Amino acid sequence: MxxxxxxxxxxxxxxxxxxxxxxxxxxxxxxxxxxxxxSDSGDSGxxxxxLSALSGDDSGSDxxxxxxxxxxxxxxxxxxxxxxxSDEDSSGGSGNRDGSDQGGQDENGDGQGDQGNGDDxxxxxxxxxxxxxGQNxxxxxxxxxxxxxxxxxxxxxxxxxxxxxxPAGADQYVDINDVDNNGGNIGDGGRFSGGQYTVDxxxxxxxxxxxxxxxxxxxxxxxxxHDYVGNDSTNANSDDDSLDAAGTSCGNDDKxxxxxxxxxxxxGQSPDEGEDGGSLDxxxxxxxxxxxxxxxxxxxxxxxxxxxxxxxxxxxxxxxQGQQNGDNVNAKYTCTGHEDQVTDKYPICGAGSNLVRILxxxxxxxxxxxxxxxxxxxxxxxxxxxxxxxxxxxxxxLRISLTYNQPDGRAFAIDSFPQEQHNPKTDHSDFENxxxxxxxxxxxxxxxxxxxxxxxxxx
Numbered sequence: 140m141x142x143x144x145x146x147x148x149x150x151x152x153x154x155x156x157x158x159x160x161x162x163x164x165x166x167x168x169x170x171x172x173x174x175x176x177x178s179d180s181g182d183s184g185x186x187x188x189x190l191s192a193l194s195g196d197d198s199g200s201d202x203x204x205x206x207x208x209x210x211x212x213x214x215x216x217x218x219x220x221x222x223x224x225s226d227e228d229s230s231g232g233s234g235n236r237d238g239s240d241q242g243g244q245d246e247n248g249d250g251q252g253d254q255g256n257g258d259d260x261x262x263x264x265x266x267x268x269x270x271x272x273g274q275n276x277x278x279x280x281x282x283x284x285x286x287x288x289x290x291x292x293x294x295x296x297x298x299x300x301x302x303x304x305x306p307a308g309a310d311q312y313v314d315i316n317d318v319d320n321n322g323g324n325i326g327d328g329g330r331f332s333g334g335q336y337t338v339d340x341x342x343x344x345x346x347x348x349x350x351x352x353x354x355x356x357x358x359x360x361x362x363x364x365h366d367y368v369g370n371d372s373t374n375a376n377s378d379d380d381s382l383d384a385a386g387t388s389c390g391n392d393d394k395x396x397x398x399x400x401x402x403x404x405x406x407g408q409s410p411d412e413g414e415d416g417g418s419l420d421x422x423x424x425x426x427x428x429x430x431x432x433x434x435x436x437x438x439x440x441x442x443x444x445x446x447x448x449x450x451x452x453x454x455x456x457x458x459x460q461g462q463q464n465g466d467n468v469n470a471k472y473t474c475t476g477h478e479d480q481v482t483d484k485y486p487i488c489g490a491g492s493n494l495v496r497i498l499x500x501x502x503x504x505x506x507x508x509x510x511x512x513x514x515x516x517x518x519x520x521x522x523x524x525x526x527x528x529x530x531x532x533x534x535x536x537l538r539i540s541l542t543y544n545q546p547d548g549r550a551f552a553i554d555s556f557p558q559e560q561h562n563p564k565t566d567h568s569d570f571e572n573x574x575x576x577x578x579x580x581x582x583x584x585x586x587x588x589x590x591x592x593x594x595x596x597x598x
Contacts, residue, residue, distance in 0.1 A: 141448045141450075141451070141506075141507060141508065141509045297357075298359060298362055298415065298419070298420065299558075300362075300556060300557040300558035301419065301420060301421065301557050302557075303557055303558045303560070304420065304421025304557035304558075304560065305421070305560040305561075306405070306552065306560065306561060307485070307549075307552045307560060307561040307562060307563065308560075309549065311484055311485060311561075311562060311563055312484060312485045312486075312487055312549045313482055313484040313485070313486055313487065314486075314487050315473070315474045315477045315480060315482075315486040315487060315488050315489065315492070316489070318473075318477070318480040318481070318482045318486065319480065320479045320480055321479070321480065321481055322479060323473070323478050323479045323480075323481055324471070324481055325471060325481050325482070325483065326468070326469045326470070326471060326483070326499070327469050327499065327501070327520040328455075328469070328499030328500065328501065328502065328520050328521070328536060328538070329471070329497070329499045329538065330439060330521065330523065330524070330525040331437035331438060331439050331525065331536060331538075332437075332438050332439055332440065332441075332525055333437070333438025333439070333444075333586050333587065333589050334437075334438055334585050334586040334587070334588060334589045334590045334591060334592070335435050335436060335437045335438065335585070335586060335591055335592075336435070336436050336535075336581075336582045336585045336586065336590075336591070336592040336593065336595050337433065337434060337435045337436075337591075337592070337593045337594075338369075338389050338390075338391065338393055338395075338434045338435075338436075338593075338594060338595075339389065339390040339391075339434075339593065339594055340368040340369045340387070340388045340389040340390070340393070340397065340432070340434055341368050341388040341389075341432065342368065342428055342429040342430070342431060342432045343366050343367070343368065343428045343429065343432070344367050344368050344369070344371050344388040345367050345371065345373075346364050346365060346366060346367065346401065346426065347364065347365060347367075347373075347374055347375075347416070348360075348361050348362060348363060348364050348365065348415060348416025348417075348420070349361060349365070349373075349374050349375035350365070350375070350569065351373065351374065351375055351376065351377040351378070352452060352454070352510075352514060352569055352571070353514075353569075354375065355375065355376075355377075355378075356375055356376055357375055358375050358415070359415040359416050359420075360375055361400075361416065361458075361556075362415075362416060362420040362556050362557060363400050363401075363416060363420060363422050363458075363554035363555050363556060364400065364401045364411065364416050364417065364422060364426065364554050365398040365399065365400060365401065365554075366398060366399055366400070366401045366426075366429075367396065367397070367398045368388055368389075368397050368398075368432055368434070369387055369388060369389050369393065369394065369395045369396045369397045369573075370382050370385050370386075370387055370394050370395065370396035370571075370573060371385055371386045371387060371388055372384075372385035372386070373385075373396045373398065377396075379450055382394060382396060382571065382573055383573065389594075390594045391578070391594035391595060391596065391597055392597050393573065393574045393575075393578060393594075393597060394573040394574070395570065395571060395572050395573040395574055396569075396570070396571050396573065397434060397539065397568065397569075397570050398568065398569050398570075399496075399498060399539070399541070399566070399567065399568040399569075400458070400553045400554040400555065400565075400566070400567070401426045401427070401553070401554050402426075402427045402429075402494075402496070402541075402543055402551060402552070402553050402554075403422065403423070403424035403425060403426055403427060403551065403552060403553075403554065404424050404425045404427055404546045404550060404551060405423065405424040405546070405550045405551060405552060406424065406546065406550045407424045407425025407546075408425050409422075409423045409424055409425065410425065410426060416554075420556070420557050421555075421557040421560070421561075422554040422555070424550075424551075424552075427543050427544070427546075427551070429541045429542060429543055430493065430542045430543060430544060431540075431541070431542040432539065432540075432541050432542075433538075433539070433540040433541075433542075434537070434539055435537070435538050435539075435540070436535035436536065436537050436538075436582055436586070437502075437535065437536045437537075437538060437586070438535070438536070438586040438587070438589075439502055439521055439525035439526075439533065439536050440521055440524060440525035440526035440527065440533055441524070441525075441526055442526065442527070442533050443533070443583075443586075443587045444502075444533045444534055444535050444583050444586050444587060445504075445532050445533065445534055445583060446534070446576070446579035446580045446582065446583040447504075447534045447535055447572050447574070447579050447582070447583070448504075448509060448572070448579070449572060449573065449574060449575065449576055449579060450509050450571065450572065450573065451504070451509050451510075451534075451571070451572045452509060452510040452514060452569075452570070452571045452572075453500055453501060453510075453514060453517075453518050453569075453570055454514045454515065454567065454568070454569050454570070455469055455498055455499060455500045455501065455567060455568050456468065456469045456470060456498065456565070456566050456567030456568060457469075457564075457565065457567060458555065458556060458559070458565050458567045459556060459558075459559065459565075460559070460562070460564050460565055461558065461559050461560075461562055461564075461565070462558060462559075465564070467515070468483070468564045469498075469499060469566075469567075470483045470563055470564045470565070470566040471483065471496070471497035471498075471499065471566075472484065472485060472486050472494065472495065472496055472497070472563065472566075473486060473495045473497065474486050474488035474489070474492040474493065474494060474495060474545075475488070475492050475493045475495060475542065476489075476491075476492050477492065478495075481497065483563060483564055484563050485549070485551065485552065485563045487545075487548065487549065488545050492545075493542050493543060493544060493545060494542070494543045494544075494545040494551070495540060495541065495542050495543075496539075496540070496541040496543075496553075496566060497538065497539075497540055498538065498539040498540075498541070498566070498567075498568040499536070499537075499538050500518075500536065500537040500538070500539075500568070500570060501515075501518040501519055501520045502518075502520070502521060502527075502533060502534055502535065502536035502537070503518065503519040503520065503521055503527035503528070503531035503532065503533060503534070504517065504518060504531060504532045504534050505517045505518070505519075505530075505531055505532070506530075506531070506532045514569075519531050521533070521536075534583075535582060535583065535586055537570060539568060553565070553566055574597060575597040575598065577596065577597060577598055578595055578596065578597040581595040581596055582595045
């Protein structure tokens with residue numbers, strides 16, 4: 140059974156848990172106070188244990204919620220788009236992938252659980268030896284301090300970087316005629332074989348500046364506006380239950396949610412002047428609705444693809460690439476009539492040609508986790524031949540192609556975090572698969588039978 144790689148909880152739920160922990164810990168402290176007094180190592184372990192009980196779980200799960208991990212690529216110092224991920228990469232590897240390292244210590248009684256047990260501390264067996272428990276308490280206390288500092292900074296400035304907002308530079312645009320013929324692909328993904336299936340979900344269902352994956356429960360967690368198709372309820376407070384219960388813009392009743400930053404005409408009238416996610420975060424101009432939004436799932440490599448699991452979550456690109464050393468960039472742009480010329484800059488298309496954004500997702504799954512702390516570790520891109528490596532399972536490769544009427548000259552840019560200054564390399568997208576098991580199986584069968592299908596049946 141596929142599993143969640145981390146646990147996402149809303150802020151009210153976390154506050155209630157903290158209050159409960161304080162009350163319970165207070166009771167234990169009264170009953171076991173003499174035991175603490177008898178052992179210096181008991182003090183260090185017990186004190187750190189209390190801090191870690193309150194903050195250690197946050198460092199395991201709320202770091203994703205606050206966006207520090209970067210999933211819209213987030214790495215958002217509290218403001219969240221999955222930036223996707225390199226901050227989180229350094230924070231925990233395999234432990235975060237199975238959701239057990241930090242959160243598991245509280246729930247399973249490993250480490251922190253022993254510290255909270257008055258009988259164990261009174262005996263003083265482990266702690267009296269200068270034991271592992273005390274050392275673990277110190278480590279968890281350090282984590283709590285770091286997390287507390289991050290939360291304090293986020294509380295002081297919930298939407299950082301606004302003083303760094305600026306337009307994209309002229310050097311981030313290129314005439315499409317100056318782009319070399321590269322066969323129509325750069326970066327990761329985009330190497331397909333076999334069949335494909337397409338889902339018709341319209342071009343733009345709604346907009347907001349939230350990101351429930353990278354910054355769950357946080358209004359304006361993305362600090363830029365997203366375009367959504369598919370699930371018609373997606374916002375900061377979305378979870379599996381709310382998404383499952385909502386409607387959809389997809390013609391086959393697929394409730395999956397797909398979203399990406401909007402493209403703006405910089406000479407147009409801003410619909411969000413003076414608002415969060417809009418001009419307050421450096422995003423100005425009229426929002427351009429795509430002429431077309433093609434959502435296609437492809438086969439790849441030499442093996443048959445397996446059905447994509449329901450509730451699988453993933454991201455592509457990096458909304459925080461400038462702050463994360465360019466990691467995980469996968470921006471691709473071209474113009475109609477120039478499909479063999481793809482660039483990571485904004486292309487200036489000629490007369491009669493339209494701008495195209497290409498969003499390629501990873502399509503190799505670890506076979507176990509529906510998500511990971513950074514929304515990356517459970518997924519991987521295939522190799523140059525389109526094959527998955529390291530024991531990962533091939534699943535359908537999602538490519539989103541967005542076509543727009545392009546404003547003249549350099550008067551267009553995608554929304555971004557203010558610090559990223561509309562760099563075209565920040566293009567990214569988020570996706571949660573909410574298709575039914577039947578729909579997922581029908582899609583995989585279409586690909587493996589080398590067919591081309593549209594709006595595969597969900598029932």
